[in-house]
Amino acid sequence: MIAIIDYKAGNLTSVERAVRHLGYSVQVTDDPELIRNADRIIFPGVGAAGQAMKDLKAYSLDVLLKEAFAKKKPVLGICLGTQIIFDSSEEDNNTECLGLIPGTVKKFPSPLFEGAERLKIPHMGWNRVQFKGNHPVFANLNPEHEFYFVHSYYPQVKDGHEELVAGTTQYGITFASAVARYNLVAVQFHPEKSGSGGLTILDNFCKWSPSC
Amino acid sequence: MLSKRIIPCLDVREGKTTKGIKFKNNVDIGDPVEMARFYYEQGADELVFYDITASSDKRDIMIDVVRRTAENIFIPFSVGGGIRTVEDMRRVLLAGAEKVSVNSAAVKNKQIIADGAIAFGSQCIVLGMDVKKVDVSEKIPSGYEIVINGGRTYMGIDALWWAREAERLGAGEICLNSIDADGTKEGYEMTLTRMITDAVNIPVIASGGAGTPEHIRAVLAEARADAGLIASMTHFGTYTVKEIKEYIHKHGTRMRMLW
Numbered sequence: 460m461i462a463i464i465d466y467k468a469g470n471l472t473s474v475e476r477a478v479r480h481l482g483y484s485v486q487v488t489d490d491p492e493l494i495r496n497a498d499r500i501i502f503p504g505v506g507a508a509g510q511a512m513k514d515l516k517a518y519s520l521d522v523l524l525k526e527a528f529a530k531k532k533p534v535l536g537i538c539l540g541t542q543i544i545f546d547s548s549e550e551d552n553n554t555e556c557l558g559l560i561p562g563t564v565k566k567f568p569s570p571l572f573e574g575a576e577r578l579k580i581p582h583m584g585w586n587r588v589q590f591k592g593n594h595p596v597f598a599n600l601n602p603e604h605e606f607y608f609v610h611s612y613y614p615q616v617k618d619g620h621e622e623l624v625a626g627t628t629q630y631g632i633t634f635a636s637a638v639a640r641y642n643l644v645a646v647q648f649h650p651e652k653s654g655s656g657g658l659t660i661l662d663n664f665c666k667w668s669p670s671c
Numbered sequence: 672m673l674s675k676r677i678i679p680c681l682d683v684r685e686g687k688t689t690k691g692i693k694f695k696n697n698v699d700i701g702d703p704v705e706m707a708r709f710y711y712e713q714g715a716d717e718l719v720f721y722d723i724t725a726s727s728d729k730r731d732i733m734i735d736v737v738r739r740t741a742e743n744i745f746i747p748f749s750v751g752g753g754i755r756t757v758e759d760m761r762r763v764l765l766a767g768a769e770k771v772s773v774n775s776a777a778v779k780n781k782q783i784i785a786d787g788a789i790a791f792g793s794q795c796i797v798l799g800m801d802v803k804k805v806d807v808s809e810k811i812p813s814g815y816e817i818v819i820n821g822g823r824t825y826m827g828i829d830a831l832w833w834a835r836e837a838e839r840l841g842a843g844e845i846c847l848n849s850i851d852a853d854g855t856k857e858g859y860e861m862t863l864t865r866m867i868t869d870a871v872n873i874p875v876i877a878s879g880g881a882g883t884p885e886h887i888r889a890v891l892a893e894a895r896a897d898a899g900l901i902a903s904m905t906h907f908g909t910y911t912v913k914e915i916k917e918y919i920h921k922h923g924t925r926m927r928m929l930w
């Protein structure tokens with residue numbers, strides 16, 4: 460069973476529906492027993508980092524997530540879930556986060572330009588991801604696949620840890636839109652809303668046996 | 672850089688898709704869930720459902736449409752029509768929609784934009800604006816006025832002011848519909864669209880008047896809309912979403928070409 464961690468951060472049913480559509484057994488839950496017994500864990504989220512960390516701690520889910528990571532269970536972060544696996548986020552006055560990936564989450568600079576065009580914030584819509592290396596979760600994708608993003612903050616891996624960046628996206632700046640470390644992968648975009656390319660990533664994750 | 676978006680709009684009445692010409696003479700053209708799936712497979716970047724069910728006791732039919740759509744398509748979609756309260760928004764979002772749009776309810780009570788943005792985040796809240804060209808006056812300095820009831824009721828609100836006000840209140844996107852152009856198939860209202868895209872820093876979806884792929888290319892590339900709403904030009908098979916995207920992409924505006 461795949462557990463989608465429920466910490467009241469936005470609507471998690473779309474992730475659940477996409478994974479179920481792919482034929483996997485999945486449950487949205489905050490039950491520690493179910494999470495401990497799950498084969499793999501999806502950690503989504505929409506909202507702000509400060510509130511998300513508060514809610515995670517209130518349900519002791521921060522401990523469970525760190526435990527799952529340490530026990531080599533496959534973990535997938537999505538959007539805000541991805542941001543709060545970093546050391547900290549600039550959102551909500553430098554929120555201390557889970558620290559599973561070294562780095563920080565920063566606000567897009569404003570104004571943000573690409574050439575002469577002023578870009579809108581949030582970064583909302585379809586954009587490309589340049590995947591690096593050959594991580595199994597990002598297999599069978601084409602550079603022309605696009606993914607659906609909605610965010611005002613972006614993850615930045617700490618200097619010296621560039622090998623953790625699994626994919627980058629260009630939006631005025633170039634940022635890490637996919638990261639991977641041992642049994643953990645995390646994406647800034649929404650695979651559950653990204654058509655066939657997104658479903659491919661979810662399917663790859665559900666089949667993935669990390670070799671670590 | 673983001674791709675520009677093509678967004679088919681499905682008008683739904685009591686669970687059936689319709690397309691009204693200037694909001695009159697609606698005819699049924701199919702099951703909305705099937706049409707959503709069809710457009711998803713053709714490469715639509717997003718979908719809009721507009722619920723035109725008259726009686727509020729039949730609104731649960733729409734929630735069921737939203738739920739079944741969410742089980743079948745994996746791109747964002749929004750729902751508008753009949754959304755009057757934060758509770759209405761919650762039901763639609765929980766059923767699986769990515770965004771909700773408010774139109775006349777926000778004109779009557781603009782606080783709903785702020786309340787929705789606080790409850791669900793700005794990215795969930797789309798302001799729908801129905802606009803008509805009028806004489807420039809002290810009250811309507813831009814020459815474009817907000818209307819409701821399908822264009823029958825003039826609200827004495829300047830469209831340019833309203834777009835900026837909605838952004839200030841927390842709307843995450845504007846769906847800008849020209850009542851003058853709607854149903855004409857003669858192209859979007861370019862002047863109005865450019866005026867609004869220049870004035871706000873949130874995405875603008877152009878709506879009303881699309882008849883050819885060139886109309887859509889023009890509103891995206893020249894009036895700087897972020898997305899083009901389409902309806903009759905694809906509902907009746909005149910064009911496919913794929914043909915439209917290929918044309919626009921070939922003429923230099925980036926589209927999502929793989930889906």
